[in-house]
Amino acid sequence: MTQVTLSGLTKIFDEKSPPAVDQLDLEIESGKLTALLGPSGCGKTTTMKMIAGLLRPTSGDISFDGDSILSIPPEDRGAVMVFQNYLLFPYMTIAENIGFGLKMRKVDRKEIRTRVTDMLDLVQLPGFEDRKPRQLSGGQQQRIALARALIVQPNVLLLDEPLSNLDAHLRDEMRELIRRIQTEMGITTVFVTHDQEEAVVLADRIALLFDGRLQQFDVPDAFFESPQSVEIAKFFGGTNFIPGHYEGGEITTSIGRFRAPRSAVDGGDAVLSIRPEAVTLGAAGGNSVMGRIRSHVYVGRYARFRVTLGDIEVEAVTDPGQVKMFNDGDEVPVTFDSNKIWVIGPAAAHE
Amino acid sequence: MADTRIEPTAAGAGGVAPEDKERRFSWRITGRWVGITGLLAFLVAPIVPLFIWSISFRWFYPAILPTEYSARAWTEVITPHNDVLGVAWNTALIALVVTALSILLGVPAGRALGLYEFRGKRLVEWMILAPIIVPGLAVVLGIHVLFIRAGLSNSIPGVILVHLVPTLPYMTLVMSGVFANYDTDFELQARSLGASRWATQRLITLPAIFPGVVVGALFAFIISWSQYVLTLLIGGGQVQTLPLLLFGFVRSDPAIAGALSVVFILPAVIVLLLSSRYLSGDNAAVGGIGNI
Numbered sequence: 167m168t169q170v171t172l173s174g175l176t177k178i179f180d181e182k183s184p185p186a187v188d189q190l191d192l193e194i195e196s197g198k199l200t201a202l203l204g205p206s207g208c209g210k211t212t213t214m215k216m217i218a219g220l221l222r223p224t225s226g227d228i229s230f231d232g233d234s235i236l237s238i239p240p241e242d243r244g245a246v247m248v249f250q251n252y253l254l255f256p257y258m259t260i261a262e263n264i265g266f267g268l269k270m271r272k273v274d275r276k277e278i279r280t281r282v283t284d285m286l287d288l289v290q291l292p293g294f295e296d297r298k299p300r301q302l303s304g305g306q307q308q309r310i311a312l313a314r315a316l317i318v319q320p321n322v323l324l325l326d327e328p329l330s331n332l333d334a335h336l337r338d339e340m341r342e343l344i345r346r347i348q349t350e351m352g353i354t355t356v357f358v359t360h361d362q363e364e365a366v367v368l369a370d371r372i373a374l375l376f377d378g379r380l381q382q383f384d385v386p387d388a389f390f391e392s393p394q395s396v397e398i399a400k401f402f403g404g405t406n407f408i409p410g411h412y413e414g415g416e417i418t419t420s421i422g423r424f425r426a427p428r429s430a431v432d433g434g435d436a437v438l439s440i441r442p443e444a445v446t447l448g449a450a451g452g453n454s455v456m457g458r459i460r461s462h463v464y465v466g467r468y469a470r471f472r473v474t475l476g477d478i479e480v481e482a483v484t485d486p487g488q489v490k491m492f493n494d495g496d497e498v499p500v501t502f503d504s505n506k507i508w509v510i511g512p513a514a515a516h517e
Numbered sequence: 518m519a520d521t522r523i524e525p526t527a528a529g530a531g532g533v534a535p536e537d538k539e540r541r542f543s544w545r546i547t548g549r550w551v552g553i554t555g556l557l558a559f560l561v562a563p564i565v566p567l568f569i570w571s572i573s574f575r576w577f578y579p580a581i582l583p584t585e586y587s588a589r590a591w592t593e594v595i596t597p598h599n600d601v602l603g604v605a606w607n608t609a610l611i612a613l614v615v616t617a618l619s620i621l622l623g624v625p626a627g628r629a630l631g632l633y634e635f636r637g638k639r640l641v642e643w644m645i646l647a648p649i650i651v652p653g654l655a656v657v658l659g660i661h662v663l664f665i666r667a668g669l670s671n672s673i674p675g676v677i678l679v680h681l682v683p684t685l686p687y688m689t690l691v692m693s694g695v696f697a698n699y700d701t702d703f704e705l706q707a708r709s710l711g712a713s714r715w716a717t718q719r720l721i722t723l724p725a726i727f728p729g730v731v732v733g734a735l736f737a738f739i740i741s742w743s744q745y746v747l748t749l750l751i752g753g754g755q756v757q758t759l760p761l762l763l764f765g766f767v768r769s770d771p772a773i774a775g776a777l778s779v780v781f782i783l784p785a786v787i788v789l790l791l792s793s794r795y796l797s798g799d800n801a802a803v804g805g806i807g808n809i
């Protein structure tokens with residue numbers, strides 16, 4: 167098990183454009199599953215290649231268990247990367263593909279053969295030894311690529327978008343396979359994704375990257391409960407934002423004043439954020455304002471209302487039964503649960 | 518290559534319906550046959566009249582075939598005092614060294630051109646194309662002076678070097694096409710799995726570019742093998758090759774010229790046939806030439 171530390175890691179491909187990876191500091195915990203999350207082009211693959219030793223950083227350092235590994239060539243790092251598009255070697259059989267790493271390590275042929283068979287069992291493709299890569303479907307190729315990496319028992323496993331090329335049902339299967347293998351073998355694993363849901367479901371911790379810069383490194387629920395910026399909250403989606411001024415545990419907005427003990431800032435211009443599930447309709451009390459129902463949809467397990475409060479509009483997700491209680495155009499009290507309000511610094515402050 | 522295609526596809530891997538597959542398979546075979554027959558006809562047909570010339574003794578209009586035959590030309594070709602075999606060997610040796618050097622220099626050059634963007638790339642491309650576009654004679658007249666100063670004229674090393682002027686551009690062009698369609702991530706993947714630089718070149722890069730290398734090498738070999746002007750100028754008559762010998766006989770003795778032509782063309786045909794599978798079908802090794 168290996169702890170991976172990135173410090174000030176930077177990659178500049180081209181002097182004229184901004185760095186692909188910019189001053190990245192990250193402590194990737196030993197034996198855990200960490201997600202590198204961010205929109206396309208934010209530097210995820212570049213970061214992975216640098217950890218694997220396939221790309222030289224412009225500056226900064228990478229260390230495994232405290233020792234810098236920058237001078238160690240990729241084949242000796244013990245960090246194996248699985249590329250997004252599988253890259254099975256087309257001239258080799260499946261068995262030769264999976265056994266490749268062991269062959270490079272001069273393991274004898276008989277042992278390679280038994281371990282290849284074990285790996286095929288592990289990824290649930292027994293008997294595939296003699297097939298050629300092009301005879302396999304995308305999902306099967308993905309599993310072979312995973313087996314080919316796992317067989318060398320890497321200290322660090324780097325998976326670049328392991329699920330993005332698979333259709334929905336295969337994705338669930340693959341997700342479970344990765345989780346199961348990772349837990350069983352306890353390999354420090356970093357996986358890349360641009361899908362926040364995937365990161366939340368699979369990862370122990372998520373590192374969120376925008377434009378090569380680390381935004382937040384946290385456990386999954388923190389991104390919903392305490393996102394550090396409006397951009398982060400927006401990336402995870404579905405939140406209401408109301409601009410205002412924060413002071414002494416209260417935020418004053420154009421529609422009223424709300425108690426808000428939880429906050430990412432000390433005071434000043436700020437944004438009130440609240441998830442639709444924490445907005446209740448009907449019962450007046452503390453943190454309530456009057457609103458008018460503009461529209462609603464009945465989804466079955468829940469109902470979603472759009473409510474106008476003065477010059478702004480918020481979304482509320484409620485018990486489906488409430489559909490019968492309110493009509494569009496009704497005036498209703500709208501309550502924000504003060505413990506669910508999260509105050510963030512204003513969007514502009516964050517470049 | 519057809520061999521991997523005719524294996525049954527993986528169960529559930531979304532293969533083609535059986536009857537459909539068979540139809541496609543037979544088309545493939547037919548296509549192959551047409552290709553090979555065409556190639557043979559195209560390459561072998563010109564040899565036939567040459568061969569007839571070489572064994573004719575009397576052949577005047579309006580006879581369609583010679584009226585008298587003779588083995589004189591072939592005896593001349595084989596007798597040691599003309600040293601045809603020695604010259605053929607010389608020609609082959611020069612062509613082989615030229616081919617080897619073309620591979621050694623052309624593969625890395627093609628890789629650089631096909632894979633990377635760098636400042637002045639356009640200029641480099643033009644400089645590589647120049648010897649193909651500009652008449653060889655013009656290039657060589659310039660080079661000749663340099664070669665005389667460097668003591669390379671009238672020598673085999675000099676001839677080999679000057680043959681590289683037309684062969685290297687071809688090799689580089691073919692390889693840049695190959696590399697333009699090549700994904701270097703395969704090499705990175707191999708390194709990450711534990712392969713050294715050298716093992717990666719041997720096990721990953723080479724198999725991927727091999728068809729292209731074969732095609733480029735073929736170009737290089739044939740260009741060198743059939744070179745006349747460059748050899749004459751730089752070799753100064755001291756370096757004898759088959760084309761020089763052949764041209765000497767064309768006016769003086771058509772029968773011997775015919776026999777020599779057969780000796781001259783055969784190796785090229787054999788090389789071409791041996792590598793025909795790299796020139797046709799899915800390999801499409803030269804498909805990327807258009808990229809430059």
Ligand SMILES: Nc1ncnc2c1ncn2[C@@H]1O[C@H](COP(=O)(O)OP(=O)(O)O)[C@@H](O)[C@H]1O
Nearest residue numbers: 179180186204205206207208209210211212213
């Ligand atoms: N080899 C390269 N040369 C130049 N720019 C590159 C190269 N690889 C990636 N980039 C640039 O670096 C940025 C990050 O790319 P990448 O790490 O692939 O993003 P992601 O994997 O997050 O989608 C992009 O703007 C991309 O265009």
Ligand SMILES: [Mg+2]
Nearest residue numbers: 207210211212
């Ligand atoms: Mg990527």
